[in-house]
Amino acid sequence: MWRTEHGIQTTASPEAIWQQWADVASWPEWNGDIEHIELDGPFEAGSRITMTPIGQGPIELRIAEAAKPELFVDEADLGEIVVRTIHRAERLDSGQTWVSYRMEISGPAAGTLGPEMGPEISGDFPQLLAALVDRAARSSKHGS
Numbered sequence: 508m509w510r511t512e513h514g515i516q517t518t519a520s521p522e523a524i525w526q527q528w529a530d531v532a533s534w535p536e537w538n539g540d541i542e543h544i545e546l547d548g549p550f551e552a553g554s555r556i557t558m559t560p561i562g563q564g565p566i567e568l569r570i571a572e573a574a575k576p577e578l579f580v581d582e583a584d585l586g587e588i589v590v591r592t593i594h595r596a597e598r599l600d601s602g603q604t605w606v607s608y609r610m611e612i613s614g615p616a617a618g619t620l621g622p623e624m625g626p627e628i629s630g631d632f633p634q635l636l637a638a639l640v641d642r643a644a645r646s647s648k649h650g651s
């Protein structure tokens with residue numbers, strides 16, 4: 508298994524972060540790598556997200572787990588590997604929130620494809636997290 512994790516601290520609440528996650532149609536506004544995205548069903552376990560990265564074909568993600576407002580997990584089954592991303596928003600004792608993305612790549616080809624594809628897929632996690640928490644903090648200040 509290949510894995511990596513990135514996190515960031517924010518003043519935005521877990522509920523404000525969740526609101527951004529659950530509004531799948533707006534992901535391209537804070538994730539510049541997405542050309543098109545659609546959620547089939549509610550933002551909960553069992554629903555599917557079809558995401559088309561810029562210049563690539565669509566990727567189907569299954570929401571494997573969702574626990575509002577702390578966590579959602581998506582999985583992409585790519586045959587030889589499964590890419591699982593755990594998105595967390597944990598309230599800290601300080602009143603701030605720790606937001607993290609943890610990617611795990613498993614399956615028969617994880618030993619070879621994980622180190623190759625993992626850094627490529629997760630390389631922008633620090634920028635994505637920064638854009639996500641900025642948007643969540645601004646939304647919660649404006650009450651939208």
